[in-house]
Amino acid sequence: MRAHALTTAVTLCLAASLAAAAGAPSSARPESSRTVAEQPAPPVLVDCFWHPQIRPSAFMLACGDGNSRLTSLKWSQWGADSATAQGVNVVNDCKPYCAAGTFHSYAVSVRLDHPRSWKKRPQVRHYTRMTLVFTGARPDTYPPTVRYPLWD
Structure with a gap:
């Protein structure tokens, strides 16, 4: 049971990290990925x-x-x-x-x-x-x- 709880906790942390990275503001993106409209x-x-x-x-x-x-x-x-x-x-x-x-x-x-x-x-x-x-x-x-x- 402990192993299942640990796996669930790690999975939730990983999912939260990915969600946070996907929603990062445009200013956090590297210069090369900015669009022409942002120049x-x-x-x-x-x-x-x-x-x-x-x-x-x-x-x-x-x-x-x-x-x-x-x-x-x-x-x-x-x-x-x-x-x-x-x-x-x-x-x-x-x-x-x-x-x-x-x-x-x-x-x-x-x-x-x-x-x-x-x-x-x-x-x-x-x-x-x-x-x-x-x-x-x-x-x-x-x-x-x-x-x-x-x-x-």
Whole structure:
């Protein structure tokens, strides 16, 4: 009878151990068995209206007056540390003044980097710097490479 009680106790302990292991939280699983859905979300680009965007086709640079914007953005990479695209910077020459100015288009390479936690949503990371490299003509007053801090 003692042997039967000991066998039953060992079997119950083994069953409890297996049940506990099967119900272990996902954080206890090795990194290699985690799903794609559990990977951290990529950083976002925050627009003028405080909307997070990933791979936008257009982006307003001059939120106050709309005199500089990016269009036709084609993203070749959007990662945890940086993002790169080709596009067009459409800029108002403001001659004789901005309301009467003419918009001109300039081909650019775009790079986003320096991701940080977004103050508005700390759980979301956003790119904090944009670099434009003019690949051909550029506005008279612009250098070949322009860096913009992005809003938080």
